[in-house]
Amino acid sequence: MPISDFRKKKLLYVFNVFFEQYKKTYESMIQIWDGLRQRADANKDGQVSVEEWASMWNEYAKNPENALEWQTQYLRFMFDLEDASGDGSIDVDEFISVCSCYGLEPSECKEAFQKMSCGKKEVNYEQFVALWKQFFTSENPSDPGNFIFGKTKF
Numbered sequence: 001m002p003i004s005d006f007r008k009k010k011l012l013y014v015f016n017v018f019f020e021q022y023k024k025t026y027e028s029m030i031q032i033w034d035g036l037r038q039r040a041d042a043n044k045d046g047q048v049s050v051e052e053w054a055s056m057w058n059e060y061a062k063n064p065e066n067a068l069e070w071q072t073q074y075l076r077f078m079f080d081l082e083d084a085s086g087d088g089s090i091d092v093d094e095f096i097s098v099c100s101c102y103g104l105e106p107s108e109c110k111e112a113f114q115k116m117s118c119g120k121k122e123v124n125y126e127q128f129v130a131l132w133k134q135f136f137t138s139e140n141p142s143d144p145g146n147f148i149f150g151k152t153k154f
């Protein structure tokens with residue numbers, strides 16, 4: 001069956017949307033991974049072990065203001081992912097839809113959102129930055145920053 005102009009236009013539209021989005025996401029992930037590997041892969045075996053990962057975040061916790069470039073990119077990446085609408089803040093529906101993709105129950109994600117936002121409707125970038133630091137540095141299980149990935153218990 002020949003492809004009509006109408007179908008060509010539809011396919012072209014999806015092509016652009018799919019590959020633009022995919023390329024953007026892929027390039028950020030590659031940059032993040034490269035940065036991570038350079039810093040975390042202490043024994044240079046091309047892999048990042050749990051110990052290497054943990055000790056790198058322990059370094060970060062000593063001075064979060066001085067985060068590595070890839071850590072800042074990772075933070076931005078996660079915020080942009082959770083702010084699905086791109087309006088500059090994360091609301092509960094966006095949060096649930098993104099975090100439940102990692103296999104969490106929507107009810108847990110909802111609870112996590114309420115805890116991280118301290119009952120507010122939205123979390124903006126500035127607030128997210130503070131919560132992010134808390135996630136990687138806090139030893140207190142009830143700090144709001146612990147809930148930024150949708151999980152309520154560790």
Ligand SMILES: [Ca+2]
Nearest residue numbers: 083085087089
């Ligand atoms: Ca949003």
